[in-house]
Amino acid sequence: MRLLSGDRSRNTDASDHDWRRPLLALAAITAAATLSACTLFSYSPTPLPSEAPTPQPTSSASPAQPASCGNPLASYQPSDPLPKPDALPNGSTMSKIKKRGRLVAGVSADTYLLGSRNPFTGEIEGFDIDMVKAVAKAIFGNEDRYQLKVITAAQRIPALENGDVDIVARNMTINCDRWKQIAFSAEYYRSGQKILVRKGSKAKSIDDLAGQKVCAPIGTSSMDNLIKKAPKAIPVGADTHTGCLVLFQEGQVAAITGDDTVLAGLAAQDPYAVVPDQRSFTEEPYGLGFNSSDVDFVRFVNARLDDMRSDGEWTSIYNRWLRDSLGPAPKPPIPVYGRTR
């Protein structure tokens, strides 16, 4: 006790300092270190996904040497007479379809006027769809017994080869390359490739598009023709012609090339898109596509098309869809037959 009290009286001054100095030092060091730790702290920035390489507009398969197959327009001789829906030959492709209860057709849902979805009704409608209905009527006696599968241009041939669809009615050009993989009906419409440009553009034909970006769907004859006829234009690919219209509206391409029927449908959706008066630079004969082994079905459809041409059904379908955009109905294309293989 004594010792403690004496201790205190003697060291009052010193112990005061003893007290404060370490405390102050402790507080100062702690504060400084905490502060610097807090202010210096920051995370490294969140990484952005590495830029995916923008898919180069593939110029489709450039056919080195166009295949030759005689007259590509020649299809199989039509069955004569056209069998009635209740008298389809046993074991034929048609009777198999009838047994299933519906005709499965590969079509476009966004090619205005030919095959497009009407947003008001949800129905897909157009010139090509009416062709499907005509075939369904010949098989079932009822034009509504069909199921549509929406496919892109590039899916047309695989869908037929895989048997996903019975028939393709999707503005498909008949040519020898395709005859090697699938079969065609007789020509049901004659179209030609043209260009669509912005209103006020000086370009009037494919020759005026050198150095400009021109869109066409990948895997179509339109793309092949573009590369062939306008090698100086910059080809840009899209999945469909409507995809091209989006690029056109976004200002990413200056022009679109395609069949006049398709372009008419695109121009109808955009008041600033025009198809200038021009001569089409290709002939695009449309045919309905089939699996190459369904020759009986091709003959059957050819007979049906013959009837439609002669009884005016073809002309009334044309008038329903195309007259407003493309003028009065021409004569239906003259069918060519005689294919044996």
Next chain:
Amino acid sequence: MSQASQQVGTAEVIAPPSSAAGAATATPPSASPASVSPQPDSASSGRLAKAAAAINQMSTPQRLRLLSLGVVVVGVVIGVVGALIFASLASSLSRAKADTAQLIRVQKIQSNLLSADATATNAFLVGGLEPPVQRAAYDQAISGTSALIAEAAQAQPADGAALSALNQQVLSYAGMIEQARANNRQGLPVGAQYLRNASAQLRNDALPILDNLVTTNAARATDEMKAGPGYVVVVIGLLALAGMITAQVWLARRFKRRINVGMLASSIVLFVVVVGSLIVVLQLRSALNDISSGSLAAVNTAADARINANNAKANESLTLIARGSGQAFETAWKSSADSVSEGVGRLSDRPELASQWQAYTDVHTQIRALDDGGQWDKAVARATGSGQNSSNTVFGEFDGNLAGYLDGVSQDASSSLATQQPVMVVAAILLLLGGLAVTLLGRRGVAERLREYR
């Protein structure tokens, strides 16, 4: 009084010096072998030996002064380092809380966007005139997304670049959806193309950015949820305690007194500090383990399930829009739906989520059967209707329930992190005071002995 104490003091001084003075004055023979022997050894051990020799050559007061300095160093190190470490644990926790909040925000942006896409694609199936309820739901999802992006950018500057890239994607997505709507309302097929482009852009460009944000913030939160540095305090404390005990043994031998009150009190404080730190660190570790395997795991599972569920719902509509060639969308539906089933299966505290999801997948299977069977119209009616058994109603029940659950577990996670924070702050303050007490008590104990030499 004071004389008496001094006498006691001098008596003490006289008693010990016999050995201490000998060591100090006569270059003690005991010291020389220590300084000679290390010569062949490496330089560092030589230096250590020299230091030991230097201490050996010191007089007792010099040693006491050194001990006093040592006690100060021990106290300051324990106080400052301990306080710093616990303060850093507290700030780690606050960052973990912020990172978790950001993670939840980013996941919400993701599910909002996919829910907007699910609504937009579903409304598109209905036709040109979209139902006002769906329009409102879409608008709400998009405006909620914008608000969350701004909030997230403010909350975590390191996410700024990614969020600004995301914002561009959202703007362009919303723009394309508006164009799809305007065209669709006029019956123009190009509207469908805008919708497809918008959905594709969302999945190809916007979602990868969000995936990065989710993984990065999750990793940040995990990195911050640590207790490890706390053990450093315990280790330093144990070393200091060993030093203090050694010093006391020396004091007891030198001064023939068993106990030095100051040093003993200082050691007891040090012991309490060590044990207290160990307890705090161990409970922090177990609390963090509970959070990451409990509420935080539930947040991740539920958020993932919600994102995948909305992705699946959008793909259901896209499959129908593609009309027959939507196999890719159906495949995407399947893989999303599988991960939702797996996720809700793990949320064992809410079994009704699994059964509600099952109910939706049943409706989806029926829709697919209708469409594949050629009855597209009926499939669309089932997918877009608002009836009792429609896809929208059944999915809506599941999604609403899951969103509520997600909010709950999100709050749990951040509040359990929040409760740990004050514990660390208090620990830091107590360590600082503890270090101070060790210093003062220890110095006082040594000073008591030192005074005997005055």
